[in-house]
Amino acid sequence: MIRIKKPRRSPAILQTRGRQASSRLRKMYDAAPDDYRSGARRFATRDFDRDIYGADEVKQALRKAQHDKCAFCESKVAHISHGDIEHFRPKAGYRQRPDGPLVRPGYYWLAYNWSNLFLCCTLCNQKFKSNHFPLADPSQRASSHHDDIRREQPMLLHPQADDPMEFLEFDREYLRPVDDHPRGRATIDLLGLNRPEMVERRRDALASIDCLLECRDLLAAQTKALPDPEGVKRLAAIEKQIRWYLSDAQSDSAEYAAMIRAALRVWTG
Numbered sequence: 001m002i003r004i005k006k007p008r009r010s011p012a013i014l015q016t017r018g019r020q021a022s023s024r025l026r027k028m029y030d031a032a033p034d035d036y037r038s039g040a041r042r043f044a045t046r047d048f049d050r051d052i053y054g055a056d057e058v059k060q061a062l063r064k065a066q067h068d069k070c071a072f073c074e075s076k077v078a079h080i081s082h083g084d085i086e087h088f089r090p091k092a093g094y095r096q097r098p099d100g101p102l103v104r105p106g107y108y109w110l111a112y113n114w115s116n117l118f119l120c121c122t123l124c125n126q127k128f129k130s131n132h133f134p135l136a137d138p139s140q141r142a143s144s145h146h147d148d149i150r151r152e153q154p155m156l157l158h159p160q161a162d163d164p165m166e167f168l169e170f171d172r173e174y175l176r177p178v179d180d181h182p183r184g185r186a187t188i189d190l191l192g193l194n195r196p197e198m199v200e201r202r203r204d205a206l207a208s209i210d211c212l213l214e215c216r217d218l219l220a221a222q223t224k225a226l227p228d229p230e231g232v233k234r235l236a237a238i239e240k241q242i243r244w245y246l247s248d249a250q251s252d253s254a255e256y257a258a259m260i261r262a263a264l265r266v267w268t269g
């Protein structure tokens with residue numbers, strides 16, 4: 001997980017149709033707040049317009065900001081699926097614990113909110129995160145648009161507001177919380193970020209990096225020892241290419257960039 005930098009200006013459709021749709025939801029709630037709180041009335045799936053928050057222009061903006069990667073596991077999503085639009089704070093209902101009850105309403109007023117939307121892979125979204133959104137102190141939870149979400153302390157790291165590096169670190173292909181931080185731990189567990197198939201993919205990516213690092217260091221040593229100037233030039237060119245691959249592998253757009261950066265830090269001491 002790396003920090004995502006979204007453009008400040010949200011896609012136009014969220015500012016126009018999104019704002020209207022959000023205002024409609026607020027009015028629905030305000031017309032019968034007690035009913036929504038007691039569960040006698042609830043927002044139905046049709047009350048949320050996927051054509052707005054899932055519009056092409058929203059998806060394209062997120063794909064660009066996230067370099068076609070899942071906001072949570074950093075797998076490239078675009079070439080295997082179009083990726084899901086994920087609401088960080090669940091729009092229809094939430095669970096404090098994975099086996100706890102689904103509490104409604106959810107964060108309906110954030111259904112079209114730019115900072116609440118991310119692109120993520122189907123596994124992270126549907127199999128792991130789903131409606132799970134625990135808070136450190138559930139009594140501070142915002143239960144309607146009249147409450148302030150800034151009082152909440154979500155256990156799940158926000159890919160834009162939080163810097164994942166402060167909470168998560170890699171030991172080779174395994175992710176672990178920094179100093180056993182509870183938010184780091186909760187994020188790993190909640191999203192299944194050490195799920196076996198994920199760890200295997202990261203291990204494969206790391207094997208290529210290990211090989212490149214070894215080649216780079218061997219080449220550097222050999223180049224110094226070579227008497228032949230043409231040979232020196234050729235080896236230096238290959239070494240330069242390897243350095244470029246290594247630099248590319250840790251850029252924001254690279255798959256599993258956070259892990260590769262950690263591996264390179266360990267290798268270079």
Ligand SMILES: [Zn+2]
Pocket residue numbers: 070071072073074075120121122123124125
């Ligand atoms: Zn994912």
